[in-house]
Amino acid sequence: MSGPGRVTLAMTGASGVQYGLRLLDCLVQEEREVHFLISKAAQLVVATETDVSLPAKPQAMQAFLTEYTGATPGQIRVFGKEDWLAPPASGSGAPSAMVVVPCSTGTLSAIATGACNNLIERAADVALKERRQLILVPREAPFSSIHLENMLKLSNLGAVILPASPGFYQQPQSIDDLVDFVVARILNQLGIPQDMLPRWGEHHLVSNEDE
Numbered sequence: 001m002s003g004p005g006r007v008t009l010a011m012t013g014a015s016g017v018q019y020g021l022r023l024l025d026c027l028v029q030e031e032r033e034v035h036f037l038i039s040k041a042a043q044l045v046v047a048t049e050t051d052v053s054l055p056a057k058p059q060a061m062q063a064f065l066t067e068y069t070g071a072t073p074g075q076i077r078v079f080g081k082e083d084w085l086a087p088p089a090s091g092s093g094a095p096s097a098m099v100v101v102p103c104s105t106g107t108l109s110a111i112a113t114g115a116c117n118n119l120i121e122r123a124a125d126v127a128l129k130e131r132r133q134l135i136l137v138p139r140e141a142p143f144s145s146i147h148l149e150n151m152l153k154l155s156n157l158g159a160v161i162l163p164a165s166p167g168f169y170q171q172p173q174s175i176d177d178l179v180d181f182v183v184a185r186i187l188n189q190l191g192i193p194q195d196m197l198p199r200w201g202e203h204h205l206v207s208n209e210d211e
């Protein structure tokens, strides 16, 4: 298996919750264990941007997401925002990569300052201090100097800033294609196989072979 066996996936209240839900789906299909965290604001965005009726309580949400993605029992674990005994809350917990997608500018700021006021912020803080993979997918337009400074600070600390800005060179035909563009980039970062987006140069090699 290439890439991490376990991923902490946090969804926060920026637009683009589709990216987080699709990543969850892909991680399940690739047989990864997922520790799923979601902020209150992200739940509101899910209700606003999708038809998904996500239950509010962690246990009910876990059962719902397990069925929604076709995960095996126990493959997805959902933890509440003050579940300080959850594995992602401590550096001594089993290591995992962490992705915050979408990442609100509020959570970006909290991670940049080490606030640790909820489990998402704490888990990201743990990822930074343990030098583990941390991928942040911010979405805002335009960015203020505060956002940009926070991103630079986190990038210098080793986090990957992967903005939710799909490219168009694959000639997307649908919103799903745009979502997959960003999710494929996240999976590439994690080293998890994906066939949604050819890696740059692969098309070129094929067309050269055709000549």
Ligand SMILES: Cc1cc2nc3c(=O)[nH]c(=O)nc-3n(C[C@H](O)[C@H](O)[C@H](O)COP(=O)(O)O)c2cc1C
Pocket (backbone or CB within 6 Å): 011, 012, 013, 014, 015, 039, 040, 041, 042, 044, 045, 048, 103, 104, 105, 106, 107, 108, 139, 140
């Ligand atoms: C429908 C909706 C869309 C939002 N879009 C964004 C966004 O694109 N980027 C952002 O940084 N915040 C956005 N917000 C505001 C955040 O949700 C808000 O700042 C919240 O406090 C973030 O909390 P969290 O980081 O705990 O999720 C949006 C809120 C709503 C309700």
